[in-house]
Amino acid sequence: MKKLLEATTKTQLWKSVFRHGYPDTPRNRTLAVLSNVFLHLHPVKVRRSGIQLSYTWCMGGLTFFLFLIETITGLLLMFYYRPTAELAFQDIMALREHVPIGIMRELHRWAAHLMVITVWLHMYRVFLTGSYKPPREFNWNVGVILLVITLLLSFTGYLLPWDQLAVWAITVGTNMARATPFLGHEGPGAALISFGGLDFVHAGDDVRFGLLAGRFVGEGALLRFYVLHCVGFPLIAATLMAIHFWRVRKDGGISGPL
Amino acid sequence: MADYIKHAVNWLTEPTRYFIGFTLAIILILQFRKFFAKTFVIVAFFVLGAAFLVFAWKDPNFAKIIGKPDNVPIVILLATVVYFSWLSLRKAVINDERIARGEPTLEGDFNKQKVFTWPDLVYTELICLVLFTVALVVWSIVLMAPLEEPAELARTPNPSKAPWYFLGLQELLVYFDPWIAGVLLPSFIIVGLGAIPYVDTNPKGNGYYTFNERKFAIWFFWIGFVLFWVSFVILGTFLRGPNWSFFGPFEYWDLHKLEPMVNVDLSTYFWVNLLDQPRPDNILLREAPGFAFLGAFFLLLPPLLAKTVCRSMFAQIGMVRYQVMMHMLLWFALIPLKMLLRWTVGLKYIVGIPEWFFNV
Ligand code: HEM
Numbered sequence: 060m061k062k063l064l065e066a067t068t069k070t071q072l073w074k075s076v077f078r079h080g081y082p083d084t085p086r087n088r089t090l091a092v093l094s095n096v097f098l099h100l101h102p103v104k105v106r107r108s109g110i111q112l113s114y115t116w117c118m119g120g121l122t123f124f125l126f127l128i129e130t131i132t133g134l135l136l137m138f139y140y141r142p143t144a145e146l147a148f149q150d151i152m153a154l155r156e157h158v159p160i161g162i163m164r165e166l167h168r169w170a171a172h173l174m175v176i177t178v179w180l181h182m183y184r185v186f187l188t189g190s191y192k193p194p195r196e197f198n199w200n201v202g203v204i205l206l207v208i209t210l211l212l213s214f215t216g217y218l219l220p221w222d223q224l225a226v227w228a229i230t231v232g233t234n235m236a237r238a239t240p241f242l243g244h245e246g247p248g249a250a251l252i253s254f255g256g257l258d259f260v261h262a263g264d265d266v267r268f269g270l271l272a273g274r275f276v277g278e279g280a281l282l283r284f285y286v287l288h289c290v291g292f293p294l295i296a297a298t299l300m301a302i303h304f305w306r307v308r309k310d311g312g313i314s315g316p317l
Numbered sequence: 318m319a320d321y322i323k324h325a326v327n328w329l330t331e332p333t334r335y336f337i338g339f340t341l342a343i344i345l346i347l348q349f350r351k352f353f354a355k356t357f358v359i360v361a362f363f364v365l366g367a368a369f370l371v372f373a374w375k376d377p378n379f380a381k382i383i384g385k386p387d388n389v390p391i392v393i394l395l396a397t398v399v400y401f402s403w404l405s406l407r408k409a410v411i412n413d414e415r416i417a418r419g420e421p422t423l424e425g426d427f428n429k430q431k432v433f434t435w436p437d438l439v440y441t442e443l444i445c446l447v448l449f450t451v452a453l454v455v456w457s458i459v460l461m462a463p464l465e466e467p468a469e470l471a472r473t474p475n476p477s478k479a480p481w482y483f484l485g486l487q488e489l490l491v492y493f494d495p496w497i498a499g500v501l502l503p504s505f506i507i508v509g510l511g512a513i514p515y516v517d518t519n520p521k522g523n524g525y526y527t528f529n530e531r532k533f534a535i536w537f538f539w540i541g542f543v544l545f546w547v548s549f550v551i552l553g554t555f556l557r558g559p560n561w562s563f564f565g566p567f568e569y570w571d572l573h574k575l576e577p578m579v580n581v582d583l584s585t586y587f588w589v590n591l592l593d594q595p596r597p598d599n600i601l602l603r604e605a606p607g608f609a610f611l612g613a614f615f616l617l618l619p620p621l622l623a624k625t626v627c628r629s630m631f632a633q634i635g636m637v638r639y640q641v642m643m644h645m646l647l648w649f650a651l652i653p654l655k656m657l658l659r660w661t662v663g664l665k666y667i668v669g670i671p672e673w674f675f676n677v
Pocket residue numbers: 115117118119120122123126178181182185190191195198199200201202203205206209300303307312313314315510
């Protein structure tokens with residue numbers, strides 16, 4: 060057994076992948092982190108409090124983990140789902156009826172709910188430990204945008220099953236946009252934007268119309284939400300997360316008393 | 318006995334009592350934090366909570382609303398927020414005592430040591446990952462994701478609710494028009510959160526839990542997050558039924574339950590009740606009392622507070638920061654203010670100009 064192990068680790072193939080021995084010495088432990096793209100997100104050494112669960116609650120890490128789960132399950136769901144008013148509901152129905160032990164939709168939905176909760180708790184922890192204070196002001200703001208993106212990801216996904224729950228929740232949510240000051244046709248100030256008695260902001264061109272590609276939640280909205288949910292927001296989120304993690308390191312690692 | 322408890326719970330969760338109760342609880346907990354940070358408190362909470370769930374589950378109305386697959390996360394939200402609030406308070410209390418004795422904080426003690434990322438951190442992450450994956454898979458097997466009837470735009474379900482994380486905002490629609498509850502306040506929340514690091518100049522409490530060194534900040538976040546966000550989400554999910562009427566957790570969601578709404582604008586109070594004359598036709602004149610009130614609230618209050626209650630804070634953070642913070646805080650203060658006015662004198666709008674969609 061030991062010989063076999065030795066033989067494998069001596070091959071050119073093995074050595075081309077791993078450039079250090081088993082990480083049980085300081086040197087190898089350092090190399091294990093430095094020579095791995097993913098582990099390289101971390102510094103080589105961390106403060107004890109930074110890995111203490113009762114300090115960080117692990118909520119940022121869990122949020123990221125849930126984001127990965129969403130990416131994988133979402134990708135699988137995309138194979139079976141077509142975003143048209145005619146087919147969307149049928150496809151979801153088929154997922155539930157024809158796939159044995161199909162839990163992809165469940166995983167995707169429950170992990171999405173959880174992700175919203177873990178983002179909130181992460182923000183709560185960061186606030187309560189004062190970790191937004193200098194030098195971490197900027198990263199806190201990256202976080203605030205991530206919070207908004209997380210909610211938008213969840214909101215756009217909510218529409219896709221195209222059942223009563225979905226359509227009406229999005230209707231209630233986007234109805235708010237009608238009342239945007241100046242930009243929504245039922246918002247204060249919208250009537251001021253008119254020329255020669257011609258209203259410029261009306262139900263057919265206000266922000267809500269732009270969001271939904273129509274006057275109500277219809278096929279246009281479904282496609283728009285689908286594209287944003289599957290491509291737009293995940294790309295933005297991934298980019299911001301990269302910045303977020305990078306900044307955690309650059310700002311001196313996870314916060315702790317000086 | 319069982320009926321008695323159910324009635325008591327239904328009575329207690331009526332929005333006015335719910336909100337006041339929640340507020341009092343937070344005040345008590347933060348004031349008597351030494352007591353509430355004890356371990357038996359959290360144990361007692363979860364034991365009693367579990368006992369209540371077991372008891373309440375037999376009630377069909379309760380099981381229907383709490384057991385709805387999409388509502389399970391709200392129960393998790395409640396449990397985790399309570400637990401982590403307690404945990405942070407406990408650490409804050411311990412740290413405050415240590416600081417008072419001149420000892421390093423819990424985190425400070427730990428910090429002198431540094432550990433290798435591999436294996437310590439990587440293994441922690443791995444274990445978290447495996448446990449969570451297992452939990453998610455089990456959850457997904459036990460509970461099916463909901464799917465209702467196909468979308469039909471001609472048939473509005475009652476109640477129509479936004480996704481659960483926005484129900485706090487939907488609850489605000491009881492008191493405000495959409496342009497405030499759905500547009501202005503959310504925008505202010507985002508901008509306000511972003512402004513926090515620049516407004517809070519207190520250098521203490523960076524990287525460890527504490528209460529005494531950041532009293533205002535901690536109060537602010539508990540009230541903002543726990544009370545106005547989390548408790549409203551719970552209220553909106555579990556206690557609001559058809560027509561957004563209130564329903565106790567043991568109450569049947571009756572479509573015909575109507576709550577009488579006789580709310581009156583400030584302008585009516587001023588012109589009709591106080592001056593005993595009809596409201597003027599000129600819109601601006603009609604709403605002048607409301608504008609005067611809002612003007613005083615947003616323009617006079619900040620300098621007034623700066624000279625009195627917030628004197629030391631004003632001196633510490635300076636004009637610009639103070640103004641930014643005050644205006645954010647006043648917008649949020651408008652929420653409980655309007656709630657109180659609604660409950661006590663049935664006030665509808667402070668400024669009510671439906672002609673221009675401008676109602677405050
Ligand atoms: C998709 C959302 C997010 C992800 C995946 C994420 C991930 C992380 C991770 C993994 C850390 C390392 C420490 C920890 O786990 O607590 C971290 C730290 C941090 N996060 Fe986030 N985060 C997210 C959203 C937010 C939000 C909403 C905020 C605040 C509004 C925020 C502010 C911060 C700050 C200031 C730090 C540094 C904390 C410290 O050094 O103690 N993040 N984040």
